[in-house]
Amino acid sequence: MDRRDFLKSSLIGAGLLPLLTWEEAKAFSLDAELMPEDLELPPKDAQVFNLTCQYCMVQCGYKAYVWEPGKGRKVKGAYTTVLSGEWVHPYFINRVIKDGKEVFVAIVPDKDCVINQGDHSVRGGGNAKTLYTQRSPHVASKRLHYPMVRLKGKDSPLIRVSWDEAAEFIAERFTKIKQEHGPDALGMIFGDWLWTLPTYAILKFWFKGLGSSSYAGNGWFFDEESAGISAAFGSGTRSFTVEDFETTKLLVTAGTNLQANGSVWWHRFYLKNLSVGKAKHIDIDPCRTLQAQMAEKHGGLHLQIKPGTDPILAGALIRLVIEKDAYDKDFVRKYVSGFEKVVETVKDPKFSLDNASRATGIPKEKILKAVELMIENKGQSMFLHEKGLIHQMAAFEAQHAYAVLGIILGNVGKPGACTSRAGGHPKGTFAWPEEPPSREHNLNIYEGLERGKVKALWAYGCNIFKQLPSLTKYRPLMEKTFLVVSDRIHTEMDSAADVLLPAATWGETDLILASEDRRVRIIQGFMDPPGEAKPDWEHVVLVAKKMGIRGFDWKSPKDVWDEIRSQNDWIKEMDWDSLLKAGTNGLRYPMVNGKSPDRLYSDEMERIMGKRFFTKDNKIHVEKITVLKDFDPKKYEWGEVSSRYPLMAIDFRLNELWNTGYTYWDTPGVYERTPDAYLLINPVDAKARGISTGQWVVLESPYGKCKAVARVSDKVPPGVVAMPALFPKPEQEFNYATRPTPTTDGSVDTMVACEVYPL
Amino acid sequence: MKLNRRGLIYLGTLGVASAVAKNAFASQAKEVKVADLASISPLKPVSFNYPDEESPAILLDMGKTVYMGVGPKKSIVAYSSLCQHMGCPVNFDSKSRLLVCPCHISIYDPARGGMCVEGPAISRLPRIILKVKGNSIYAVGVSQGIIYGRSSNLGR
Numbered sequence: 001m002d003r004r005d006f007l008k009s010s011l012i013g014a015g016l017l018p019l020l021t022w023e024e025a026k027a028f029s030l031d032a033e034l035m036p037e038d039l040e041l042p043p044k045d046a047q048v049f050n051l052t053c054q055y056c057m058v059q060c061g062y063k064a065y066v067w068e069p070g071k072g073r074k075v076k077g078a079y080t081t082v083l084s085g086e087w088v089h090p091y092f093i094n095r096v097i098k099d100g101k102e103v104f105v106a107i108v109p110d111k112d113c114v115i116n117q118g119d120h121s122v123r124g125g126g127n128a129k130t131l132y133t134q135r136s137p138h139v140a141s142k143r144l145h146y147p148m149v150r151l152k153g154k155d156s157p158l159i160r161v162s163w164d165e166a167a168e169f170i171a172e173r174f175t176k177i178k179q180e181h182g183p184d185a186l187g188m189i190f191g192d193w194l195w196t197l198p199t200y201a202i203l204k205f206w207f208k209g210l211g212s213s214s215y216a217g218n219g220w221f222f223d224e225e226s227a228g229i230s231a232a233f234g235s236g237t238r239s240f241t242v243e244d245f246e247t248t249k250l251l252v253t254a255g256t257n258l259q260a261n262g263s264v265w266w267h268r269f270y271l272k273n274l275s276v277g278k279a280k281h282i283d284i285d286p287c288r289t290l291q292a293q294m295a296e297k298h299g300g301l302h303l304q305i306k307p308g309t310d311p312i313l314a315g316a317l318i319r320l321v322i323e324k325d326a327y328d329k330d331f332v333r334k335y336v337s338g339f340e341k342v343v344e345t346v347k348d349p350k351f352s353l354d355n356a357s358r359a360t361g362i363p364k365e366k367i368l369k370a371v372e373l374m375i376e377n378k379g380q381s382m383f384l385h386e387k388g389l390i391h392q393m394a395a396f397e398a399q400h401a402y403a404v405l406g407i408i409l410g411n412v413g414k415p416g417a418c419t420s421r422a423g424g425h426p427k428g429t430f431a432w433p434e435e436p437p438s439r440e441h442n443l444n445i446y447e448g449l450e451r452g453k454v455k456a457l458w459a460y461g462c463n464i465f466k467q468l469p470s471l472t473k474y475r476p477l478m479e480k481t482f483l484v485v486s487d488r489i490h491t492e493m494d495s496a497a498d499v500l501l502p503a504a505t506w507g508e509t510d511l512i513l514a515s516e517d518r519r520v521r522i523i524q525g526f527m528d529p530p531g532e533a534k535p536d537w538e539h540v541v542l543v544a545k546k547m548g549i550r551g552f553d554w555k556s557p558k559d560v561w562d563e564i565r566s567q568n569d570w571i572k573e574m575d576w577d578s579l580l581k582a583g584t585n586g587l588r589y590p591m592v593n594g595k596s597p598d599r600l601y602s603d604e605m606e607r608i609m610g611k612r613f614f615t616k617d618n619k620i621h622v623e624k625i626t627v628l629k630d631f632d633p634k635k636y637e638w639g640e641v642s643s644r645y646p647l648m649a650i651d652f653r654l655n656e657l658w659n660t661g662y663t664y665w666d667t668p669g670v671y672e673r674t675p676d677a678y679l680l681i682n683p684v685d686a687k688a689r690g691i692s693t694g695q696w697v698v699l700e701s702p703y704g705k706c707k708a709v710a711r712v713s714d715k716v717p718p719g720v721v722a723m724p725a726l727f728p729k730p731e732q733e734f735n736y737a738t739r740p741t742p743t744t745d746g747s748v749d750t751m752v753a754c755e756v757y758p759l
Numbered sequence: 760m761k762l763n764r765r766g767l768i769y770l771g772t773l774g775v776a777s778a779v780a781k782n783a784f785a786s787q788a789k790e791v792k793v794a795d796l797a798s799i800s801p802l803k804p805v806s807f808n809y810p811d812e813e814s815p816a817i818l819l820d821m822g823k824t825v826y827m828g829v830g831p832k833k834s835i836v837a838y839s840s841l842c843q844h845m846g847c848p849v850n851f852d853s854k855s856r857l858l859v860c861p862c863h864i865s866i867y868d869p870a871r872g873g874m875c876v877e878g879p880a881i882s883r884l885p886r887i888i889l890k891v892k893g894n895s896i897y898a899v900g901v902s903q904g905i906i907y908g909r910s911s912n913l914g915r
């Protein structure tokens with residue numbers, strides 16, 4: 001079979017494997033064969049920079065090695081061994097411009113970083129491939145190079161201007177809108193995972209500089225995604241340390257697929273713990289993911305739950321633990337307030353085993369086996385949850401209920417034991433300037449848009465035509481506003497933007513981020529940004545100055561950091577130089593007198609911080625469990641399932657895409673895996689609709705539609721379809737079909753009743 | 760773990776192999792006989808080394824015509840057997856007809872150019888270019904990538 005025949009044949013029936021479309025398949029033969037044959041490796045005297053990955057919350061450490069072309073090392077034969085973390089994959093190397101000259105750079109996972117020890121995921125492995133280089137016309141053409149504005153309204157062309165002109169233009173319009181309609185007419189949506197320095201800059205400008213309370217994060221609208229867990233601990237901060245993945249006896253994941261989006265954590269758990277029979281894994285997920293399959297293969301469980309019914313399952317598990325008198329009595333007596341409310345709440349008949357099994361779709365035996373494993377491993381289990389709960393109906397209820405389950409089993413603050421969010425993005429917010437009082441009545445920016453109150457929007461490190469819900473309805477409203485975009489790349493926002501501001505990004509300026517296990521690191525700039533791109537915080541400074549707003553005199557990243565850390569006791573000791581010195585292992589927060597606990601809510605924390613929990617009375621609070629009494633799935637999305645919209649759609653994060661769609665997806669080896677968004681549909685539902693694998697289908701909800709390639713698979717149960725979140729292609733974005741209402745905790749809701757039909 | 764042990768064994772041999780410079784492989788891509796056609800049966804992997812002893816490879820008859828396949832049915836392909844993630848040796852799973860890395864579960868499809876369909880690997884397995892001469896199969900070069908552990912596919 002030659003190349004052409006192969007490409008044609010791959011379009012038809014390839015079972016459950018990824019399908020190539022014709023358009024993508026071209027690359028299949030060409031790009032990968034163009035890989036270099038003979039690499040230059042970093043020489044001994046290469047310049048070295050400390051980095052952490054630009055993607056997920058695990059925040060693996062990397063090193064950038066920079067050298068002059070031709071001065072690298074050439075090695076014959078194999079130079080390293082299995083799992084050494086020393087191999088330089090050809091994709092780790094790129095040519096970029098530094099100080100005006102072309103250099104070689106190798107971005108290598110750092111084997112001395114305690115988090116990843118030289119490991120990387122499919123996402124981080126592509127870090128170097130995303131770097132700006134004219135040698136890759138594809139990457140270069142995606143980047144924004146210069147400020148651009150539409151001088152005469154939406155129909156006029158975007159033209160290149162100077163930074164000064166762009167700032168002037170924004171300042172004039174903002175001032176006018178504020179004068180005519182008040183400060184809250186100015187809206188801002190920021191990437192809530194964005195680097196620490198720019199995030200602080202925009203929040204300060206918005207709340208203090210402009211006095212506006214109209215804002216949202218890309219994943220949430222009001223309150224916080226951690227509400228259900230902070231209700232218990234007084235903070236949503238992740239409490240474990242990465243080593244726990246190797247020592248825990250039982251991992252319980254609910255709505256978080258660590259294999260695909262906390263990959264290096266899962267690698268450590270799998271290789272050193274699960275696969276060698278030292279630990280078990282219970283995975284609670286509507287989808288039968290690879291992680292779920294591995295959990296079962298190694299003696300654990302996959303609880304394939306009906307989406308959104310987690311509060312019932314957690315309630316039933318709590319009830320069983322209590323009935324068996326198997327909760328950690330010492331722990332509860334010493335540290336927990338409100339346990340009697342738990343006992344009382346789970347007495348409700350809806351938490352009986354029979355009912356829970358019926359409501360969640362999980363066989364009774366599996367629920368019982370799960371309880372058994374949880375009891376057997378109490379005090380030695382990691383209970384982790386994330387967006388699968390947080391971005392679904394009744395987020396608070398689900399999150400709080402799982403927290404209570406983990407807590408009463410004593411899985412708090414011990415080696416290999418925690419009850420915590422897993423996390424999604426790295427931590428980028430350490431100081432939150434005081435919000436204007438109007439916030440109290442101005443929680444939902446969508447409402448402001450709908451009522452015509454929001455006249456301007458600044459999309460700041462966030463693609464608002466992609467990362468927000470219910471876009472079919474809200475995108476046109478956002479398009480009408482005076483739209484300022486700060487981004488590193490061209491996106492669909494170009495079509496409506498009044499101003500495009502090019503951002504210098506990872507590698508091009510000094511940044512700060514923290515991992516979910518609380519390590520703060522400086523990510524050093526090691527190359528020139530393209531064109532006139534500037535760090536996002538400088539965009540804010542320029543506009544603030546033009547508006548005559550004081551308090552934005554920062555000259556360097558260090559200045560911004562110093563202001564941030566002066567406002568947060570947890571990090572105030574971490575000055576720029578000590579952070580630089582701490583390299584890829586960084587410094588951990590909370591830090592008191594140079595000491596930081598490995599785990600929160602631990603003896604160590606009590607010793608260092610003088611308290612064990614962040615609550616006022618230094619206790620864990622489980623009283624809010626009573627919200628479960630009113631929980632009824634039908635009140636939420638399930639109430640919208642009808643003969644017209646008989647299926648429930650959920651989204652999931654794709655390993656090769658998660659957090660990276662804007663950059664890494666475009667590299668060969670990744671997009672050939674998943675050239676188009678796909679929709680998982682159970683064989684029963686597919687047959688009823690005449691849908692087969694490889695066929696384009698439309699997913700239609702009461703709120704809009706999107707398209708995807710069908711994959712008929714029993715990875716999803718009958719009645720449920722699933723598609724990846726944030727797929728980087730037009731019309732393949734699930735958010736054009738999602739619901740407009742944020743969940744009870746203000747986070748964005750991504751379950752929706754729908755119908756699916758062939759395109 | 761069984762598969763880990765294989766990794767360790769491999770480590771051991773590597774140590775020896777790299778200590779002794781081998782002349783079996785010239786510095787340029789060269790022909791190495793892998794097997795006689797008659798000895799190859801569908802879905803039964805054959806191990807060999809290419810381009811030198813430090814780099815194990817795997818030959819597979821997929822039983823049907825596949826991308827870049829050689830032999831009478833154009834069904835025979837070969838790949839570096841070291842995972843492109845961190846170098847663990849991959850295993851052929853005859854049920855799914857996929858190459859699976861036991862360390863962090865990267866999964867490659869030998870029928871589709873060795874592309875990675877799951878897991879942390881960021882590229883396909885380098886493909887060993889095969890040639891049929893008479894009744895035997897020879898490895899004659901490497902395409903699409905660099906074999907794990909090396910910076911060049913040329914032999915010592």
Ligand code: SF4
Pocket residue numbers: 053054055056057058059060116119120121122123124125261262263264265
């Ligand atoms: S696990 Fe996360 S931080 Fe680590 S390399 Fe992958 S994307 Fe980057």
Ligand code: FES
Pocket residue numbers: 842843844845846847860861862863864865878879880
């Ligand atoms: S070494 Fe193969 S998946 Fe990691």
